[in-house]
Amino acid sequence: MRVFIAGIDGYLGWALAQYLTARGHEVAGNDTYLRRQWVAEMESVSALPIFSMEERLEAFHERWNKALIFREGDLLDYEFTRGFLEEFQPDAVVHLAEMPSAPYSMMDQKHSVFTQHNNVIGSLNILWAMKEVCPNAHLVKLGTMGEYGTPNIDIPEGFFEIEYRGRKDRLPFPRQANSFYHWSKVHDSGNTMFACRIWGLRSTDIMQGVVFGTQIDEMGDDPRLRSRLDFDQCFGTAVNRFCCQAVIDHPLTIYGRGGQTRGFLPLRDSMQCLTIAVENPPEAGEYRVFNQFEECYTVEELALKVQEAGKDVGLNVGIQYYDNPRAERDEHYYNPDRENLIKLGYQPHHDVLAEMRIMLRDLMGHKERILAHQQILVPDIRWDGSRRKSGLLARDVVAK
Amino acid sequence: MRVFIAGIDGYLGWALAQYLTARGHEVAGNDTYLRRQWVAEMESVSALPIFSMEERLEAFHERWNKALIFREGDLLDYEFTRGFLEEFQPDAVVHLAEMPSAPYSMMDQKHSVFTQHNNVIGSLNILWAMKEVCPNAHLVKLGTMGEYGTPNIDIPEGFFEIEYRGRKDRLPFPRQANSFYHWSKVHDSGNTMFACRIWGLRSTDIMQGVVFGTQIDEMGDDPRLRSRLDFDQCFGTAVNRFCCQAVIDHPLTIYGRGGQTRGFLPLRDSMQCLTIAVENPPEAGEYRVFNQFEECYTVEELALKVQEAGKDVGLNVGIQYYDNPRAERDEHYYNPDRENLIKLGYQPHHDVLAEMRIMLRDLMGHKERILAHQQILVPDIRWDGSRRKSGLLARDVVAK
Numbered sequence: 189m190r191v192f193i194a195g196i197d198g199y200l201g202w203a204l205a206q207y208l209t210a211r212g213h214e215v216a217g218n219d220t221y222l223r224r225q226w227v228a229e230m231e232s233v234s235a236l237p238i239f240s241m242e243e244r245l246e247a248f249h250e251r252w253n254k255a256l257i258f259r260e261g262d263l264l265d266y267e268f269t270r271g272f273l274e275e276f277q278p279d280a281v282v283h284l285a286e287m288p289s290a291p292y293s294m295m296d297q298k299h300s301v302f303t304q305h306n307n308v309i310g311s312l313n314i315l316w317a318m319k320e321v322c323p324n325a326h327l328v329k330l331g332t333m334g335e336y337g338t339p340n341i342d343i344p345e346g347f348f349e350i351e352y353r354g355r356k357d358r359l360p361f362p363r364q365a366n367s368f369y370h371w372s373k374v375h376d377s378g379n380t381m382f383a384c385r386i387w388g389l390r391s392t393d394i395m396q397g398v399v400f401g402t403q404i405d406e407m408g409d410d411p412r413l414r415s416r417l418d419f420d421q422c423f424g425t426a427v428n429r430f431c432c433q434a435v436i437d438h439p440l441t442i443y444g445r446g447g448q449t450r451g452f453l454p455l456r457d458s459m460q461c462l463t464i465a466v467e468n469p470p471e472a473g474e475y476r477v478f479n480q481f482e483e484c485y486t487v488e489e490l491a492l493k494v495q496e497a498g499k500d501v502g503l504n505v506g507i508q509y510y511d512n513p514r515a516e517r518d519e520h521y522y523n524p525d526r527e528n529l530i531k532l533g534y535q536p537h538h539d540v541l542a543e544m545r546i547m548l549r550d551l552m553g554h555k556e557r558i559l560a561h562q563q564i565l566v567p568d569i570r571w572d573g574s575r576r577k578s579g580l581l582a583r584d585v586v587a588k
Numbered sequence: 589m590r591v592f593i594a595g596i597d598g599y600l601g602w603a604l605a606q607y608l609t610a611r612g613h614e615v616a617g618n619d620t621y622l623r624r625q626w627v628a629e630m631e632s633v634s635a636l637p638i639f640s641m642e643e644r645l646e647a648f649h650e651r652w653n654k655a656l657i658f659r660e661g662d663l664l665d666y667e668f669t670r671g672f673l674e675e676f677q678p679d680a681v682v683h684l685a686e687m688p689s690a691p692y693s694m695m696d697q698k699h700s701v702f703t704q705h706n707n708v709i710g711s712l713n714i715l716w717a718m719k720e721v722c723p724n725a726h727l728v729k730l731g732t733m734g735e736y737g738t739p740n741i742d743i744p745e746g747f748f749e750i751e752y753r754g755r756k757d758r759l760p761f762p763r764q765a766n767s768f769y770h771w772s773k774v775h776d777s778g779n780t781m782f783a784c785r786i787w788g789l790r791s792t793d794i795m796q797g798v799v800f801g802t803q804i805d806e807m808g809d810d811p812r813l814r815s816r817l818d819f820d821q822c823f824g825t826a827v828n829r830f831c832c833q834a835v836i837d838h839p840l841t842i843y844g845r846g847g848q849t850r851g852f853l854p855l856r857d858s859m860q861c862l863t864i865a866v867e868n869p870p871e872a873g874e875y876r877v878f879n880q881f882e883e884c885y886t887v888e889e890l891a892l893k894v895q896e897a898g899k900d901v902g903l904n905v906g907i908q909y910y911d912n913p914r915a916e917r918d919e920h921y922y923n924p925d926r927e928n929l930i931k932l933g934y935q936p937h938h939d940v941l942a943e944m945r946i947m948l949r950d951l952m953g954h955k956e957r958i959l960a961h962q963q964i965l966v967p968d969i970r971w972d973g974s975r976r977k978s979g980l981l982a983r984d985v986v987a988k
Contacts (some may be wrong), residue, residue, distance in 0.1 A: 341750075359739060521755070
């Protein structure tokens with residue numbers, strides 16, 4: 189199949205280009221390197237060194253013996269987006285080109301507006317471009333499990349059948365996101381569902397959990413083929429950030445009591461799932477939702493797992509609890525469905541500890557990069573719009 | 589109370605400024621005259637002549653013996669918005685400054701993007717500005733009944749208690765809007781609900797039905813105090829457009845079979861309701877939703893009422909059925925609640941025929957303005973993104 193990846197220079201995009209190519213698909217993509225700029229703005233770097241797109245493309249060509257079709261450009265540039273899709277004529281468009289950080293979107297007015305503008309208008313441009321130049325292609329849209337928030341009932345996959353005052357209907361499941369970033373993806377979901385209904389587009393909206401991992405097998409040993417791995421407060425998500433902290437002997441930074449439950453999945457599972465979605469398109473006009481995660485864990489459970497994996501590779505890992513800069517519940521009901529991908533063949537990896545050991549070993553070779561930026565490991569972006577470093581909570585260091 | 593009206597030059601804004609002033613409130617507002625430009629872009633005019641803001645302000649001062657505080661400026665200009673609110677220190681902000689047309693938002697990529705950008709970012713700027721400079725003020729945000737779409741169950745006011753798989757929760761009612769404009773207001777609702785939760789802002793999100801009417805009593809006889817009244821396919825909503833058609837002997841243009849049921853209300857009821865909302869603010873942190881309409885009618889019922897009102901004032905009014913340019917259901921269940929405003933004292937006007945007679949008499953004096961633009965009375969903006977004038981359906985002219 190011909191697969192277009194929007195945001196191909198990113199954490200998921202660069203891995204997916206290789207994963208799909210290894211399976212015989214034809215890949216093209218765009219990027220405008222914003223993720224590199226955002227992480228620099230956070231005064232951080234990727235813990236794993238990443239290479240320029242020119243070097244990446246060269247390595248890609250060497251390894252797969254074919255060229256990756258790449259163009260630098262922004263989805264906000266409609267003529268660019270439309271033109272590229274028109275020429276490439278994809279069977280599937282995987283949209284990974286959004287600003288993906290909750291704290292980044294909460295920093296101030298400018299960052300909120302940037303986030304919603306970038307994400308909502310970029311996605312709207314993809315919908316219009318697909319309608320105009322490749323209406324039969326399948327849009328695999330990256331949403332987030334965070335769209336749902338933490339309701340006190342089970343979370344189905346996008347839609348639910350309900351009875352209300354004696355009548356029944358199948359309705360979109362209500363969204364209760366917890367940052368302007370997460371809301372931007374809720375907005376996208378609405379626009380995408382609508383475009384499918386009125387224009388007959390087909391789309392899979394992926395409510396993905398938090399991804400962790402430093403590699404997939406397809407990357408081999410060439411450092412130029414590795415994806416980035418962030419550890420700053422904006423772009424370093426829980427497990428990735430914990431593993432980076434572990435290798436420099438910084439205590440893992442749990443926000444609040446760590447009872448927040450979320451769906452998580454290793455990078456290799458994310459690749460497996462996205463590929464399943466790509467290879468099993470819905471019917472024309474169909475808008476379907478997949479909840480995509482391996483398992484639900486509390487943040488504290490994952491910290492304890494990193495601690496255990498650390499022991500296996502010779503690291504003494506501490507844990508500390510910081511006052512939570514986010515306005516979120518610490519203890520809550522959380523029971524999302526995850527059946528659609530399983531039905532299509534998704535085999536969850538399940539060995540989280542093994543994955544963490546790989547991550548720690550990968551990161552131990554790059555300690556100095558993390559050490560050089562350790563002053564950014566404690567968060568200071570707060571949901572009330574202020575900046576103040578989180579302090580330690582009374583319930584303090586867990587014994588090493 | 590000190591009330592800030594965003595979009596004070598518009599159909600609702602200009603009327604509300606007078607309605608509130610007549611009740612002793614202190615009013616300020618902004619506008620950037622976009623509605624005037626959009627209607628010109630549709631090659632139309634307001635059926636009632638409207639005056640420049642300078643002339644309006646002069647007439648306002650003459651009638652109310654106090655100045656209306658007005659500044660030209662755009663909500664997209666954050667410094668302007670923040671600065672104006674900071675100086676005025678409102679008790680309430682009534683946000684009427686969005687692009688309000690479904691067909692306009694469906695025209696093409698540019699108009700879709702314009703609509704969502706203008707509405708979502710403008711509203712986000714208001715939220716940030718209120719948080720920063722007047723966090724205790726009450727945001728009265730104009731949403732639309734169109735956010736809900738037409739579900740097969742009753743429509744509560746914003747939230748509902750449901751049981752699902754044996755557990756209960758109170759959740760936002762799912763939205764299923766039917767244009768990129770209506771979705772922009774869904775997006776606003778999400779952002780506003782979130783801002784109330786995390787920042788302690790207070791907001792009333794008004795899900796308003798379709799407004800009709802040429803005047804409120806407060807305008808008196810001064811033509812400079814009159815609001816605009818549009819009849820083009822984008823900004824002329826059902827009853828307003830029908831009344832304009834009636835006075836020039838053009839058959840009323842029903843889209844499809846006219847079975848679409850919606851909530852409607854006269855302009856004077858809209859003013860009454862918005863004022864009730866302003867005068868009864870919610871608690872800090874509270875986000876509440878009011879469904880605001882007088883009664884539900886099918887489009888055909890309203891056309892028949894215009895026909896009847898026409899007879900009363902000596903007009904023979906024909907009705908024609910055109911193929912529907914919108915992708916919407918013609919027959920559907922529709923039963924929205926409307927209790928919150930009633931509890932606070934809203935007294936629905938109910939005499940729709942009397943209101944229509946006033947409208948027809950007002951408009952008969954301006955026939956030539958409508959006649960000069962009669963070529964735009966049949967719609968051509970279609971939900972599939974094409975432009976093609978609607979044709980007559982087989983079920984044809986209803987006898988005069």
